[in-house]
Amino acid sequence: xxxxxxxxxxxxxxxxxxxxxxxxxxxxxxxxxxxxxxxxxxxxxxxxxxxxxxxxxxxxxxxxxxxxxxxxxxxxxxxxxxxxxxxxxxxxxxxxxxxxxxxxxxxxxxxxxxxxxxxxxxx
Amino acid sequence: xxxxxxxxxxxxxxxxxxxxxxxxxxxxxxxxxxxxxxxxxxxxxxxxxxxxxxxxxxxxxxxxxxxxxxxxxxxxxxxxxxxxxxxxxxxxxxxx
Numbered sequence: 001x002x003x004x005x006x007x008x009x010x011x012x013x014x015x016x017x018x019x020x021x022x023x024x025x026x027x028x029x030x031x032x033x034x035x036x037x038x039x040x041x042x043x044x045x046x047x048x049x050x051x052x053x054x055x056x057x058x059x060x061x062x063x064x065x066x067x068x069x070x071x072x073x074x075x076x077x078x079x080x081x082x083x084x085x086x087x088x089x090x091x092x093x094x095x096x097x098x099x100x101x102x103x104x105x106x107x108x109x110x111x112x113x114x115x116x117x118x119x120x121x122x123x
Numbered sequence: 124x125x126x127x128x129x130x131x132x133x134x135x136x137x138x139x140x141x142x143x144x145x146x147x148x149x150x151x152x153x154x155x156x157x158x159x160x161x162x163x164x165x166x167x168x169x170x171x172x173x174x175x176x177x178x179x180x181x182x183x184x185x186x187x188x189x190x191x192x193x194x195x196x197x198x199x200x201x202x203x204x205x206x207x208x209x210x211x212x213x214x215x216x217x218x219x
Contacts, residue, residue, distance in 0.1 A: 012216065014140060046140040086143070107143040114125060114144070114216065122217040 008039045010117040013048035017066040018058065023051055026123035027069055034076035042073075042081045043113065044102075048123075049087040054097040071099040082113055124148050126212035127176075130155035130219040133167030137218040144216075147175035150208060152200070154181040155219075161185060161193035168194045181205060 011030050015022040033040040044052060056067040073079070085104040088095060095102045105113060114120055129151055131137035138160065145151060151171065153161050160167040161180040171178060178197040185193065193199055200208070209215060 014137070014218075045144070046136050084140075108146070110144050111125075111146045111149075115214070117214065120125070120214050120216045122219070 006037075006039055007118040008041075008116070009033055009119045009121060010041050010043055010114060012043045012045055012114075012120060012122045013051060014046045014123065016047045016050040017056065018061065018063075022123045023048075023066060024064075026121075027066070029121060029123075030073070030078060031076055034078055040078060041117075042078065043084075043105075043110065044081060044087075045084045045110065046087050049084055049091060049093060052081070052083065052088075052093060052095065052098040052100070052102065054094075054099065067099040073100055082110070084110060124150075124212050124214075126208055126215045127151045128215065128217050128219075129153055129157040129160065130217070132156040133160045133165070138167065141218040142170050142174060145174050145176050150177035150179060150212065152179045152181060152205065152208065153197070154184050156188075157218075158185040158188045158190045161190050161197045163192060163194045165194075168197075172196060179204070179208065 011026055013026050017023040030040055051066055056065050058065045081100045081102050083102045083104045085106050088104060127141055127145060127149060129141050158180055160171055162168060179200045180193045180197050182199045182201050
């Protein structure tokens with residue numbers, strides 16, 4: 001996973017996309033981290049899974065479409081997003097339509113994922 | 124091993140998500156509104172204790188909130204204790 005001198009970062013996204021500025025901040029951090037060639041992955045946890053709804057239209061808010069920004073992640077070598085299986089089920093999400101490729105994890109697996117990183121950044 | 128800082132009340136999604144993800148070997152520091160999970164005899168406190176994590180409450184925050192008698196098994200720490208825990212655990216997750 002980590003090359004010498006490289007730190008691995010897991011960004012934990014726990015908030016809905018437009019209810020606060022946290023989702024935008026987390027994406028900015030993800031892209032900046034990746035731009036500096038650090039290894040970064042995303043974990044959508046709890047309400048964070050709502051960022052993966054496929055038909056977002058933020059036009060009326062005058063701000064960027066979060067889903068569309070997520071779709072650009074592979075350009076930054078962020079190819080896979082991990083997703084809280086329980087939360088996805090709670091919101092009845094169809095992850096096949098999510099803007100990024102996803103891997104679902106139960107809580108135990110989420111913990112196992114988290115301990116595999118040097119740094120955790122919670123948003 | 125993860126050091127979790129829980130800075131939200133027991134009714135929050137942060138509390139719910141944190142208790143789902145933590146595992147034995149982790150530690151949780153209750154701070155800010157998180158200190159209310161240290162109240163004796165509450166379901167929140169029992170839920171946290173059932174996870175098997177080490178539990179700490181940040182004394183200055185608990186004092187402000189009036190949570191002066193944390194439930195048995197929850198260790199009261201000051202800022203120095205907080206720093207010591209950050210040194211012990213290789214990574215930290217903030218819940219807020």
